[in-house]
Amino acid sequence: MLSKSKMQKILKEIYGANLIDRQTLDRLFNSSEKKILGYLTSFIANDSNWSGKANKDDIEEIQAELNELSKDNNLVPLVSVMIANLQNATAGDVLQARISLPLIKVAQQQHRMIDNATADVPKLLSKYSKLQAQEMPNNHKVPPNYDELLTKMIRSSWDEAHLSINRDINYTIQRIKQVAKQAASATDDNLNYAKRIDKILTGGKVGNGASGRAQSIIRTFASRALNETTFASYKARGIQYYRFLALESNTCAECQSMDGKIFKVDDATEGINRPPIHINCQCWTVPIENTNFVSGSEILEEDSKQLTKDEEAALKRYISSESYTLNDALRHGTLSKEQEKLVKDLDSALNKMPIYKGKEPLQRDYFFDKEMLKKFVTNIRDNKYFEDNAYLSTSKIHYGEGTEQVHFIINNSMTGRDISVYNSNESEVLFKRNVKFKVITNYINNGIFTFELEEMQ
16 A cells, blocks of 8 residues: 555645635635625615616627526536526616626636646546556556546546535625615615625635635545545456545644544445545545455445436436525426426435434525515514425535524424535535424624524424
């Protein structure tokens, strides 16, 4: 087996500065923030009417920029929504499109980093395999067309990375739009919209915001590419067992508890016993020579149920922006035939996903306008419980970072399904429809309506 120092050196190359240009991303987000605040401040200073008719020249100017961006295939899903929103546009629609443009350009830079890494990472992994072959020639014979195999596996991972980039940027855009609309419609200056926008993009003083998440997406998918390819190599060589390795000094408690444990290659499940276990995970695995395996008691068996193609497709569709339209249709009872099939496959997929067993509470954030906020909060306070006809997406982390209007803390998940293997960026745990939660307490924390909930049996 390679020494720890050799493995750490390879991991440093994979997760290092050549892959994630942190300074460029930080600079782009800071530049975006200045432009967004400039557009919004000008809109407010001119006393523009949010619902008023948009200037034709402004619409044409933005459409021209969007058309240019649409030449990049990775950006088409984001740009197409913006173009559609400019039909019969109001002044508010134009402002929202204008403040979205800088963030779409940030996404473009992220996509370029992914494309560059598609070429670079296979070379590093090939180097690792050849080093392993020197150390353990019996178990590390490099298969034919190995470089081609590496490139194919990594491209599959990066395809998911492109989707995750667009989804996260779209999430950021929607939050910025919400703040912009509130600021443009407010009658006083108490919203402090500049501070809220800064918190969304940079995290302010309490986190890394969208900028940090952008780096995490690339780093996490680098780990996914590394480990998917490693396991493809194990199977190609007939490796039956592997050892989990937590190599970093600042390894989290969850990964540290797995360090050194042995698992079956056929039972490996990302997020459970195969890295990445979580966002920014930099753990790895090494093969165990079958002759060194002593006892079955050393293997930790994991319940891993294989999803069908339809089930996996339904889960991935939900994780994409389709969750918004599906949940809206569920709440209003307006499912199409296609959506009925999607719900059936999604329910079946969730039955096969592991139940969340973490000790940390789950988080859920909501963003409303003033009227909907009052109605939502009053309803929960009066009923003392919460139930949704739609699926309930939650996270193992606080995703809203203080910019939301309502924050849920779920202290005892009993049926939440851990789907972070498919949505590691948000560490998502998904509840089925009509799950009932009891309100334990509610309070206002820094202006945010906060509810602590427990799942009811």
